[in-house]
Amino acid sequence: MQFKTKMIPLAGAIAFAFAGAASAQEQVVKIGHVGPISGAIAHLGKDNENGARMAIDELNAKGVTIGGKKVKFELLAEDDGADPKQGTAAAQKLVDAKVNGVIGHLNSGTTIPASKIYHDAGIPQISPSATNPKYTQQGFKSAFRVVANDGQLGGTLGRYAVQINKAKRIAVIDDRTAYGQGVAEEFIKGVKSKGGGAEIVAQQYTNDKATDFNAILTAIKSKNPDTVFFGGMDAVAGPMLRQMKALGINAKFMGGDGICSEGLAKLAGDSMADGQVVCAEAGGVEEAQKKGMEDFRAAFKKKFNADVQIYAPYVYDAVMVMVEAMKKANSVEPAKYLPELQKINYKGVTGNIAFDAKGDIKDGTLTLYTYKGGQRQQLAVTK
Template identity: 60%
Template sequence: MPPRAAIAATALLFCAAASAQTVVRIGTASPLSGPGAHQGKDIENGARMAIDDLNAKGIAIGGKKVQWELLAEDDAADPKSGTAVAQKLVDARVAGVVGHLNSGTTVPASKIYAAAGIPQISPAATTPVYTRQGFKTAFRVVASDTLIGRTLATYSVKAMKAQRIAIIDDRTAFGQGLADEFAKGVRAIAGNGAIVSRQFTSDKAVDFSAILTQIRAKKPDIVFYGGMDAVAGPMLKQMKTLGINARLISGDGICSERLPLLAGDALGDDKVFCVVAGGIDGPQEASNAAFTERYRERFDLPVETYAPYAYDAVMVFAAAMQAAQTTAPARFLPVLAKVRHEGITGSIAFDARGDLRDAAMTLFTYRHGKKVKVQVVRGR
C-alpha cells in the first residue's frame, strides 16, 4: 500500500474508533477551599473513584463505549459561587451533577440545573426545601433534615433519657433547618419544657463563650448543634473549659474523621453522637470497608463523611444511563427517577420528590479518638 494510502487508512480507522466512543462528563460541586474544604474534597474524591471504576469496566451505552470524565468545581460553600459554578457546569454540557455539599448552595444551584434539564444528585444536602421545589431534576442519596431531626430527637429523649436539652445552630440553611426539625421532634415527644435554651452562632465563629455560659446555667443533659465539624470541634473545647458535661448531638455535618483533630482531648468517649444517612449490615459492611481501604490507598486520606455517597451518586447516574441506553439527560432522567441501585451506602431508590426512599441512618459515637458505629436506625 502506498504511504499516502496507508496514512489515509489509519486516519479512517482512528475516526471510526472515535465515533464509536461517547464522552460523558459528570460534574461535582463542593467547597474545595475554606473551612469545609476537607468535606468538599471528600465528595470530589469519591466521585473520582467511581469515574475510574466505570472507565475500567469499559461500559457501552447505545452501542458506543463510554469514556467517563469528571469536572470538579469549587463552590466555596457560598450561594453566589454555587450558582456561578452551576452555570459553568451547564455550559460544559455535563450529563449530571453530584453536588452540592451545603444546603445553602444546593438550593440556588438546583434552579439552574432544573432550567437546563440536567439531573442533580446531592450526596450531602439535607434541607427539605431542596426536593420540595417541584424540580424533576433534584435527587439526593442522604436523608432529609425532617427525618434526621426526628430520629435524633427520638434517640435523645427515649434512648438517652434526656430531660433538659439546649440547642445551638449556625444560622446556615443546613444548620438552622436541622436544628428546627430536631426541636420540633423533641417538642412532639417531650413537650416544650424539654428545650431549656435555644442559641445561635455562625459557621465562621471561633468564640462561643457567651452562648455556652448561658447554656451552662441551664444544666442541660444534651447540647444539640446544627452545623459542621469546623465549628463543632472548637465548641467542644470551650464546653470542656466551661465545665459543661452534656453530650453533644448532631447530624452528618460533624460526623467526620476530622472531628477528633478539631476537638482534641475535649472529644471524650461516648460524649459526641451523630447520625449519617445510609445504613448497612452484613455483606454490605464488607464492601463499604473495601471502599474505605481503597480510598485510603488512593488518596492517602481517611474517608471523611461524603465520599461513599458521591461514589454511589455517580454509579446511580451510570445505572440510569445503562437502563435507558442513552447518555442524553432528557431521555435518561425519567429512568433515573425510578432507578433501584444497591450501593455501598445501602439500597438507593427515590420517592416522587427525589428523596431517598426508606432511608436508613447510622448512629455513630467517638471512642479513643475514633468514629464508632452504634447502630443502624430506620426513619419513621
Template identity: 70%
Template sequence: MPFTSKVVFMAVALACAAGARADDVIKIGHVAATSGPIAHLGKDNENGARMAVDELNAKGVLIGGKRYRVVLQAEDDAGDPKQGAAVAQKLVDAKVQGVVGHENSGTTIPASRIYHAAGIPQISPSASNPKYTRQGYNTAFRNIANDEQLGAALARYAVQAGKAKRIAVVDDRTAYGQGVADEFAKGIKRAGAGASIVAQQYTNDKASDFSAILTAIKASKPDLIFFGGMDAVGGPMLRQMRQLGMAVQFMGGDGLCSDSLARLAGDAMRDGQVICAEAGGVEPAQQKGMDDFRAAYRRKFGIGVETYAPYAYDALLTMVQAMQQAGSPEPARYLPVLAKIRHQGVTGNIAFDARGDVQDGVLTIYTFRGGKRQQVAVVK
C-alpha cells in the same frame, strides 16, 4: 490525489475523528466545598466520585452499543451559595450530562434551580435539607436521608437512650444547620417524656468565639446541647465548653459526624460525650460492601473516609446505570429512567420516591471513644 486535496481530506478526517471522540465522552460535574473550613469534607465527596469514574473507565462503559469514557468536571463552591450558583451555571455552559452534588444544602438548593432550567439531572450525596427536593424539580435527587428523618431520630435517641430532659439548641444559621436544628427541636416536642428546650442560641459557620452563647446556655443548666452545623465549628465549640466546665452531652447531625471531629476538638472531647448521626448507613447484611469500599478508598488515597465519599460514589454509579438502561447519556433520555432506578450500591439499595428523596433512608448513630468514631446503631 493532488497534495492539496490530500491535505483537505486529512483535515476533514481528523475533524470527524475528533468529533467522534468528543461524542464518546460522558461529562459529569461534581461540586463540593474543596476550599475553606470544610474542605476536608468536600474533598472526601470528590474522592468518592473519582473512585466511581476510575472504576467505570477501567471496565469500559457501554451505552446503546457504543463505548464511552466518563470525565469528571470537579468544581469548588467553597460552601457559598453565590459561588455555588456560579459554578452550576459554569457546568451548564460546559454541557455536562449530570451533576453529583452539591455538598451542602445552602449551595445545593440555589444550584438546583439552574440545573432544572437546563434539564440536567442532579444527585446530591450529602445535602439533607428537605427543601431541596420540595421545589417540584424533577431533576433533583438525593441518595441520603433528609433532615426530617435525621432530626427526629436524634431527638428520639436523646430522650430515650440519653435520658435528656433539659436541652439547649445552637445552629449556625445556614440552610443545613438551621434545618437540622429545627427538625431536632420538633422531634423533642413530639417525644415528650418531660424533655424540653431550655435555651436556643445562634452562631455562624465561620465563628470561632462561642463564649457569650455558651455562658448563656450554661445558666440554663442543660444536660445536652444540640448543635446544627459542621465539624469545623463544632470542634472549637467543644474546646470552649471544656474551658467553661460544661461536661454535658453534645449532639449533632451529619455535618458534625466526621472522623475529623476528634482532631478539631483536641483533648476536649470525653469518651461517649458526642452523639451524632450520618444521614445514611447500611444494615448488617450489606456491611461487607461498605467495608470493602472503605478499604479500597484507603488504598487509593492513603486516608480514611470522612463521611459521604461512599454516597458520592454511589450517586455517580446510579446516574451512569440510568444512562445504560436508557440507552443514551442525553439528560432528557435517561432522566425518566433515573427517577425509577433500582441500584444496588455500597451504601445500600438506592431508589427514589416521587420527590427525589431516597426510599427507606437509613441513619447511623455514632459516638467517639479514644478519638475514634464508633457506630452505636443503624435506625430508620
C-alpha cells in the same frame, strides 16, 4: 520503486481514516461534581470529590458502551466554598460546559439555590449529602438525593436524646445555614414528640465561620443544660467542644451528619470525653452491606491515602446510579435518561437506591455514632 512511494501516503490515509472512524465511535460524557474544596470544611468537600473520582476511574477502566458508542467519562470538579453565591456560579459554569449530569452539592445551602439552575437547564442532579427537606420539595423532577433528609435525621436524634440519653434540659445552637437551621428545627420537633419531661431551655445562634462561642456558651451555662445540640459542621463543632470544656459545661453534645466525621476528634482535641458526643450520619449500611462498605473504605484508602470522612461512598453510588440510568435509557442525553433515573432500582455500596416521587431516597437509613478514645464508634443503624 515509484509504485511503492505512491502507496505509502495512500496507506497512511487509510490508517488515518480508520483512526478517525474509531474515535468517532467514542463519546465523552461530562459529569460535574461540586463541593467545598476551599474553606473550613474543605476536608469534607475533598472526601466527596474523591468518591466521584473513584467511580469515574472505575467506569473508564471497565469500559462502558451506551447507544452503541464507547464512553469516556470526564469529571468536571468545581469548588463552591460552601457559599450559596459561589455555588450558583459553579452550577452555571457546569451548565455552560454542557455537562450530562451533576453530582452535588455537599451543603443544603448551596444545593438548594443551585438546583434551580440545573432544573432550568434540564440537567439531572443527585446530591450525596444535602439533607434539608426543601431541596426535594420544590417540584423539580431533576433533583434527587441518596441520603435521608433532616426530618428523619433531626427527628431521630431528638427522640434518642429523650428516650436513650434521658435528657431533661436541652440547649440548641445552630449556624443559621439551610442545613444547620433545618436539622436543629427537626431535632426540636423530635424532642417535643417524645415528651418525657424534656425541655428546650435555650436557643442560640452562630455562623458557619465562627470560632468564638464564649458569649453564647456562657448564656447557655446559666440554664444548666444536660445536653447541647449543635446544627452545623465539624469545623465549628470542634472549637465549640473545646470552649465548652474550658467553661465547665459537662453536657452531652449532639449533632447531625455535619459534625459526624472521622475528623471531629482531631478538631476537638482532648476536650471530648468518651461517649460525650452522639451524632447521626444520614445514611448507613445494614448487616448485609457491611462487607461491601468495608471493601470500599479499604480501596478508597489505598487509592487516595486518606480515610473516608463521611460521604465519599454516597457520592460514588450517586455517580454509578446516574450512569446506570444512562445505560437503561441507552442514551447519555439528560432528557432521555432522566425518566430512567426517576424509576431506578440499584444496589450500591450504601444499600439499595430507589427514589420516591419527590426525588428522596426510599427507606433511607441513619447511623448513630459516638466517639471513644478519639475514634468514631457505631451505636446503631436505624430507619
